Amino acid sequence: MHRSIATVSLSGTLRQKLEAIAAAGFDGYELFENDFIQFNGNAKELRRINEDLGLSLDLYQPFRDFEGMPDAQFARSLERAERKFDxxxxxxxxxxxxxxxxxxLVIADPARAAAQLHVLAERAAARGLRVGFEALAWGRVTSLYSQAWDLVRRADHPNLGLILDSFHTLSLKDDPAGIVDIPGDKIFFLxxxxxxxxxxxxxxWARHHRSFPGQGDFDVVTFLEKTLQAGYTGPLSLEIFNDVFRETPNRRTAVDAMRSLLYLESQVQERQAQATSTGARKAAPSVTLFEPPPVPTLSGLGFIEFAVDEAAARTLEAQLLQLGFHRAGRHRSKAVVLYRQGDIHLIVNAEPGSLARSRFDAHGTSVCALGMRAADPEAAAARAVAMHSRRHDSPxxxxxxxxxxxxxxxxNLVQFMPVTMDAQALFAADFITEAMQAEAAAPQAATDVGLQAIDHVALGLGLDQLDTWVLFSRAVLGLEPGESLELADPFGLIRSRGVANADRSVRLVLNVSLSQRTRTARTVSVAGTGGVHHIALRCDDIFAAVERLRARGVRFVPISDNYYDDLPTRLELDPALVARLRAAGILFDRSAAGDYLHIYTEHPDAGPFFEIVQRVGRYDAYxxxxxxARMASQAQQP
Incomplete structure (x- = not known):
C-alpha cells in the first residue's frame, strides 16, 4: 500500500517533520494547513523539498465550514477555496x-449541502484537482460516514469523493460494516x-488523545478490513492529534507510526489468511498488504542481564546470594557471571567497554537485556526487523x-533463546559451569529458598515511551495489553499497564510517572530513557520462602499495620490468614479467579528491586x- 501520515502527527518544524517522515519510509504525507502557514518558505520551495525527499503530497487539509451555508457565506467560501487551489x-x-x-450558521438541508459540494468539485475539476468530504464526529449536521456518503452521492460529481477516518466513526461507536457497500473508487482517502x-x-478526546493503531482500544483492524473490502486502493494514512507526540522527538514518532501501519496491515492480512483457510468467503483486498514473519511463539523469560560497574557487581552478588541464588558459571571470555535458582537465570555483566556498560555509563546497576525463549529465534528477530526494530549482534x-x-x-536488548535447548546446554556454550559450581560455598540445594521462575518484569518508562512500548509489545513480540490503571504514589500518579502473551509465560508491566518526584521517575532518570523498575520472582509457598529469606538477612519493605487492619474490611478472609500475612509482611489481593500474595525487597537507591510472588488459582493481575501501600512504605524508608 501507499503509506502516508499527516504532519500534525509529529513535532518540529515542517521541514523537520518531512525529513522524519521520509526517513521512516513513508511514501507521502498529508499537509496540515497550519504547518504550511507557519512554514518559512513558499509553495514552490515546499514542492522542491518533497521532490528531494521522494515524498508525494497526498492531501491538503482541512477546508472547513463549507457545505450547507447561507448564500453569502457560500460565495466567500468559494473564493477561499480558489486561493487554496492556487x-x-x-x-x-x-x-x-x-x-x-x-x-x-449551517442549514440542515441535504439538497443545499450536496449542491454546494457539487459546485466546489466543479471548481476543483477545472484545476485538475479533487475534493474529499469527511464527516467530523462533532459535525453539526453531518457526523456519520453514512451521512457524508449520502451527500457525496447526491452531489454526483467525479471529482468529489468520501474521506474516511477511523476515529470519527469508532469514537461514536458507529458500525463500519456499511463501508463495504460504498464503491471503492468513491473513497478518495483513508x-x-x-x-x-x-x-x-x-x-x-479527538484533539489530544488519539494514538497510532495498536496503541489504543479501537477495532481499527475491522475498520481497515471493511474499507479494503469496498475496493479502496488509495493511500493508507495516519492523522493523530496527541499532546505527547507533539513533544516527542519526531524521528522516533515516525518510526512508531510506520510500525503501526505495518502492524495494522499484517493484522488484516492474517484475518484474510484465516478466512481462506477455513473456507469463509470474504472479499479480498485489491492491494498488497504487508506480510511479516509470524508473531513469535514465546515461552518464558530465560534470563535477565544486569549491567554493573565493579562496585555494583559486588553489591549485586551479595544481594543475589542472600536471595538464595548460587554462582552457576563464569563467562568464557568476558567479565560476566551467571547466577541461578530454579528456572531463574540472572547474568551480571561487568565487562569493560561492553554495550551493557556503555549504554548505562558504567554507573550503578541496571538491567540491559532480557532473554526470551522463542520457538524460532531467527524468525522472531526477522519479524522485529520487518517491524522497524534494529537487530543487534554482540561480539x-x-x-x-x-x-x-x-x-x-x-x-536495551531482547535476545531470543532457542526453546528446544535446555538451560544447562544453553549456558554451557558461553559459561564455564563446573568450575564455578565447585567454587560455590554450598551446593544449590542448601542455598535455594524456593524461588522458581521469573513471573514478570516491571519497567519504569518516560511518559513519551508508554504508547511506544504498547505498540512494540503488540507488533513485535505478540503481547497483548491489559487494563490501564492509575496508582497513587505519595509524590504523584503512576500509570501502569501490563502486557502478556496468551499463556502468560511472558509478562511485562509498563509504568510511567506523571510526576518527576516518584521512585518510578527516578528509575527513568537513572537509566536515561527508562528501564527495569523491579523483577518479580515466583514461588509456590511464599510464607516458607520469606521465612528462609529473612533468616538469610534479606530485608523487605515494611508494610503498615493499618494495611492489615483494613484488609479484612475489603476482603472476606480467615483471621488466621490475616494474622499470618501481618507477621510475614506479605501483601494480598484476590480476584474471582484466584489470589495473589507478594512482598518487596528493600533497596536503598533507584535501581531495580525484587518482588516475591505466589499466584493461587488463575489470578491474572499484578x-x-x-x-x-508499597510505594508509601518505600517513601517512608530512611
Whole structure:
C-alpha cells in the first residue's frame, strides 16, 4: 500500500517533520494547513523539498465550514477555496479535505449541502484537482460516514469523493460494516487513528488523545478490513492529534507510526489468511498488504542481564546470594557471571567497554537485556526487523553461542533463546559451569529458598515511551495489553499497564510517572530513557520462602499495620490468614479467579528491586491495589 501520515502527527518544524517522515519510509504525507502557514518558505520551495525527499503530497487539509451555508457565506467560501487551489497546484497536491460543517450558521438541508459540494468539485475539476468530504464526529449536521456518503452521492460529481477516518466513526461507536457497500473508487482517502477508551468531551478526546493503531482500544483492524473490502486502493494514512507526540522527538514518532501501519496491515492480512483457510468467503483486498514473519511463539523469560560497574557487581552478588541464588558459571571470555535458582537465570555483566556498560555509563546497576525463549529465534528477530526494530549482534568468542538480538525502545536488548535447548546446554556454550559450581560455598540445594521462575518484569518508562512500548509489545513480540490503571504514589500518579502473551509465560508491566518526584521517575532518570523498575520472582509457598529469606538477612519493605487492619474490611478472609500475612509482611489481593500474595525487597537507591510472588488459582493481575501501600512504605524508608 501507499503509506502516508499527516504532519500534525509529529513535532518540529515542517521541514523537520518531512525529513522524519521520509526517513521512516513513508511514501507521502498529508499537509496540515497550519504547518504550511507557519512554514518559512513558499509553495514552490515546499514542492522542491518533497521532490528531494521522494515524498508525494497526498492531501491538503482541512477546508472547513463549507457545505450547507447561507448564500453569502457560500460565495466567500468559494473564493477561499480558489486561493487554496492556487496553493495546491503550486505545491503539487491534488486532493483537498473538506470536513463537515461545525458553524452555527449551517442549514440542515441535504439538497443545499450536496449542491454546494457539487459546485466546489466543479471548481476543483477545472484545476485538475479533487475534493474529499469527511464527516467530523462533532459535525453539526453531518457526523456519520453514512451521512457524508449520502451527500457525496447526491452531489454526483467525479471529482468529489468520501474521506474516511477511523476515529470519527469508532469514537461514536458507529458500525463500519456499511463501508463495504460504498464503491471503492468513491473513497478518495483513508485516515487511521486509534485511541484509548475515555469518558470525556468528544472534541477534547479527538484533539489530544488519539494514538497510532495498536496503541489504543479501537477495532481499527475491522475498520481497515471493511474499507479494503469496498475496493479502496488509495493511500493508507495516519492523522493523530496527541499532546505527547507533539513533544516527542519526531524521528522516533515516525518510526512508531510506520510500525503501526505495518502492524495494522499484517493484522488484516492474517484475518484474510484465516478466512481462506477455513473456507469463509470474504472479499479480498485489491492491494498488497504487508506480510511479516509470524508473531513469535514465546515461552518464558530465560534470563535477565544486569549491567554493573565493579562496585555494583559486588553489591549485586551479595544481594543475589542472600536471595538464595548460587554462582552457576563464569563467562568464557568476558567479565560476566551467571547466577541461578530454579528456572531463574540472572547474568551480571561487568565487562569493560561492553554495550551493557556503555549504554548505562558504567554507573550503578541496571538491567540491559532480557532473554526470551522463542520457538524460532531467527524468525522472531526477522519479524522485529520487518517491524522497524534494529537487530543487534554482540561480539562472540570461539565456540560461544550467538543468539538473535534486537534493540527495544529505550536502547536495551531482547535476545531470543532457542526453546528446544535446555538451560544447562544453553549456558554451557558461553559459561564455564563446573568450575564455578565447585567454587560455590554450598551446593544449590542448601542455598535455594524456593524461588522458581521469573513471573514478570516491571519497567519504569518516560511518559513519551508508554504508547511506544504498547505498540512494540503488540507488533513485535505478540503481547497483548491489559487494563490501564492509575496508582497513587505519595509524590504523584503512576500509570501502569501490563502486557502478556496468551499463556502468560511472558509478562511485562509498563509504568510511567506523571510526576518527576516518584521512585518510578527516578528509575527513568537513572537509566536515561527508562528501564527495569523491579523483577518479580515466583514461588509456590511464599510464607516458607520469606521465612528462609529473612533468616538469610534479606530485608523487605515494611508494610503498615493499618494495611492489615483494613484488609479484612475489603476482603472476606480467615483471621488466621490475616494474622499470618501481618507477621510475614506479605501483601494480598484476590480476584474471582484466584489470589495473589507478594512482598518487596528493600533497596536503598533507584535501581531495580525484587518482588516475591505466589499466584493461587488463575489470578491474572499484578496486585495493583497494593501498589500504593508499597510505594508509601518505600517513601517512608530512611
Amino acid at each position: 496553493l495546491m497546484q503550486t505545491m503539487g497536491a491534488s486532493l483537498m479535505l473538506c470536513c463537515s460543517n461545525t458553524s452555527p 485516515q487511521m487513528a486509534d485511541a484509548p477508551l475515555l469518558a470525556m468531551d468528544l472534541l477534547q 562472540v568468542g570461539p565456540g560461544e553461542l550467538r543468539m538473535p538480538a534486537i534493540v527495544v525502545p529505550g536502547g 496486585g495493583a491495589v497494593n501498589a500504593p
